[in-house]
Structures are given as structure tokens and as C-alpha cells.
Amino acid sequence: MKVVQIDAEKYFGGGQNQVCLLNRYLLKKGVKSVVFCPEGSPLFLKLKKENYEVYPLSLKNLLRYVKREKCDILHVHSGKSLTISHLLKVLNPGLKVVFTRRITKGIKLCFLRRFLIDAVICISKEVRKSLGRCFPDDRVFIVYSGIERKDKEVPDPDWYEKSKFIVGNIGYLKPYKDHITLIKGFYEFLKVHPDSLLVIIGEGSEREKIEKLVKKLKIEDKVVLTGFLPDAGSYIRYFSVFAITSAHTEGLCSSIIDAFMQRVPVIATETGGIKELVKNDETGILIGKRDPEALKASLIRIKENKKFVDKIVKNAYEYSFNFTAQKMANANLEIYNRLLS
Numbered sequence: 001m002k003v004v005q006i007d008a009e010k011y012f013g014g015g016q017n018q019v020c021l022l023n024r025y026l027l028k029k030g031v032k033s034v035v036f037c038p039e040g041s042p043l044f045l046k047l048k049k050e051n052y053e054v055y056p057l058s059l060k061n062l063l064r065y066v067k068r069e070k071c072d073i074l075h076v077h078s079g080k081s082l083t084i085s086h087l088l089k090v091l092n093p094g095l096k097v098v099f100t101r102r103i104t105k106g107i108k109l110c111f112l113r114r115f116l117i118d119a120v121i122c123i124s125k126e127v128r129k130s131l132g133r134c135f136p137d138d139r140v141f142i143v144y145s146g147i148e149r150k151d152k153e154v155p156d157p158d159w160y161e162k163s164k165f166i167v168g169n170i171g172y173l174k175p176y177k178d179h180i181t182l183i184k185g186f187y188e189f190l191k192v193h194p195d196s197l198l199v200i201i202g203e204g205s206e207r208e209k210i211e212k213l214v215k216k217l218k219i220e221d222k223v224v225l226t227g228f229l230p231d232a233g234s235y236i237r238y239f240s241v242f243a244i245t246s247a248h249t250e251g252l253c254s255s256i257i258d259a260f261m262q263r264v265p266v267i268a269t270e271t272g273g274i275k276e277l278v279k280n281d282e283t284g285i286l287i288g289k290r291d292p293e294a295l296k297a298s299l300i301r302i303k304e305n306k307k308f309v310d311k312i313v314k315n316a317y318e319y320s321f322n323f324t325a326q327k328m329a330n331a332n333l334e335i336y337n338r339l340l341s
Contacts, residue, residue, distance in 0.1 A: 124273025146328030168239030173204030185295025
């Protein structure tokens with residue numbers, strides 16, 4: 001079996017990490033897998049550094065490769081790549097096209113695209129709901145994101161102090177991630193526990209807006225914006241709590257699974273596929289969207305109630321075994337085999 005993975009994003013988020021993991025585990029299973037993505041993107045550079053087969057994303061490059069290698073599966077990992085996949089499908093009718101949907105948003109022109117996509121993989125039940133009846137049920141599958149249980153060793157970051165309570169977040173700095181609520185809630189929490197720190201790992205278009213708010217609140221010495229970090233999930237172990245305040249379109253949030261596996265308590269907004277991971281007061285704490293006061297109260301609860309934290313961390317760690325990279329890759333491979341049988 002020969003599989004081509006396509007991702008058109010120029011940033012590195014949870015979706016790009018899933019492409020890396022899927023590619024790696026398919027190769028381990030003897031599947032010929034290669035990745036096409038923007039040249040110079042974090043995903044391209046990461047795969048290149050780890051000596052995986054990766055090519056600059058362009059229609060010309062894909063046409064040549066698919067024709068030369070007689071590929072079986074074209075797996076599209078971002079909506080921006082769909083148009084390219086449609087052209088390849090028209091020119092190579094025998095090619096099976098798989099599309100992974102990671103956000104809770106419908107697919108434009110889906111009633112036309114249903115003839116050019118052989119299978120849609122949704123990363124949560126919430127994502128599946130957002131598609132409505134665009135595709136026949138037997139062509140839509142739910143495959144949860146997966147995480148490797150063994151983290152990469154990283155040096156202790158300069159912001160880490162064992163005695164300090166660290167509120168951590170990992171995510172692309174985009175409006176839908178709503179880091180503004182995160183900062184406002186942390187600001188209120190500081191009034192109760194001033195010797196705390198907020199660390200945000202990630203880069204994106206909202207950085208300037210975030211920096212302005214931090215400056216306005218005069219908490220520059222309490223907030224660290226690290227920018228993009230390779231293997232970002234490996235830094236979760238340094239957090240006292242992982243907090244995410246996404247306002248909408250959160251398909252699942254694989255960083256939550258990372259936190260579960262590393263026994264770090266989680267506070268998250270009750271949105272999208274997050275509800276399928278965080279069970280309130282069982283595997284974490286769920287709060288409403290755009291509610292700084294609820295975040296403040298939850299942070300205080302984590303800080304001051306060790307018995308409660310021990311309970312949710314234990315439950316979350318056990319639950320995390322349902323979301324491994326190997327299970328994710330096996331499920332994708334089953335779908336490939338089904339399409340080719």
C-alpha cells in the first residue's frame with residue numbers, strides 16, 4: 001500500500017502533530033507513506049530533520065509523484081488541500097481520497113465534493129455532527145487523535161521554578177482559542193495567589209493583541225509567551241495545571257490528552273470535542289466560554305484542593321489509554337484497507 005499525506009498549513013498545531021505520528025506509525029507497519037506540505041513550514045522542517053520522506057506541496061509535484069508511484073491512498077489533512085485532491089482524483093479515478101476533518105464546521109460545497117472524497121474521518125463526535133448529512137453514513141468515520149506515551153526529553157525551561165504554581169497553555173494564537181479570557185481569568189487568580197505564573201506556548205496572529213492586554217494589566221512579569229516550541233507537549237510536565245479557554249470550533253484538542261498522560265490537571269471550556277475528553281469533576285474541570293471568573297474559581301480549586309486534584313488526575317491518566325498514537329494509526333489503516341478491499 002502506498003499512501004500520500006497532504007497538509008497545507010504553514011503553522012504547527014495538533015493536526016500537524018497527528019500527521020507526523022500517523023506517518024511514523026504507518027511506516028512501522030510496512031506501509032509506504034510520504035508527506036507533502038509547504039516547503040519551509042514547521043511540519044516540513046520537522047519531518048526533514050527526522051529523515052522522513054517529505055516533499056514541497058504543489059499540484060505539479062503531486063501529479064508527478066502519484067503517477068510515478070501509482071499511489072493507492074491520498075489522505076488530506078486540511079481543508080486548504082481539498083481542491084488539489086479533487087484535481088488528482090479526476091485525473092486518477094482509481095485513487096482513493098480520505099479527508100480528515102478536525103474542526104466543528106461544515107464543509108463548503110459538500111454535496112459536490114462527496115463525489116470526490118471516498119471517506120471522511122472526524123476526530124470527534126462533535127465534528128461528525130457538524131457535517132450533517134453531507135456524506136453517506138458508511139463513508140464517515142470517527143477516529144480520535146492519539147498521543148505517544150513516551151515524551152521527548154527537553155531541558156528545564158528558564159521559566160520553571162519547582163515552588164511556583166504554573167498555569168500552562170499550548171495552542172496556536174488564533175481568535176478561536178480565546179487566550180484573552182485565559183489572561184483575564186489568570187489576572188483575577190493572581191489577586192488570590194500572586195506568586196503564580198502563566199506560560200503560553202505557541203505562535204500566531206493574536207500575539208500582539210495578547211501582549212497589549214498583558215501590558216495593560218501590568219502583569220508582564222507574570223506571563224511568559226514562549227512562541228513556537230518543537231515537541232511542545234513535552235513541556236506540559238512543568239505545568240501545575242493545563243488550562244484551555246477555546247471559544248468555538250475546537251475539534252478535540254490533543255494537548256488535553258498530553259496533559260492526561262503526564263498527570264497534569266486540566267481546566268477546559270465546554271466546547272466542541274473537548275466534552276468528549278474532559279468529564280466535569282471526573283477527568284478535569286469544565287467551564288463556560290468567555291468566563292474569566294469561572295476560570296479563576298477553577299484555578300483556586302486546583303491550587304487549594306489536593307485531594308480533588310489527585311482524583312481527577314488518576315481518572316484522566318487511566319482514560320488517556322484510549323487515545324494513543326498506535327490506536328489512531330491502526331484505525332486509519334483499517335479505513336484504508338476497507339476502501340481498497
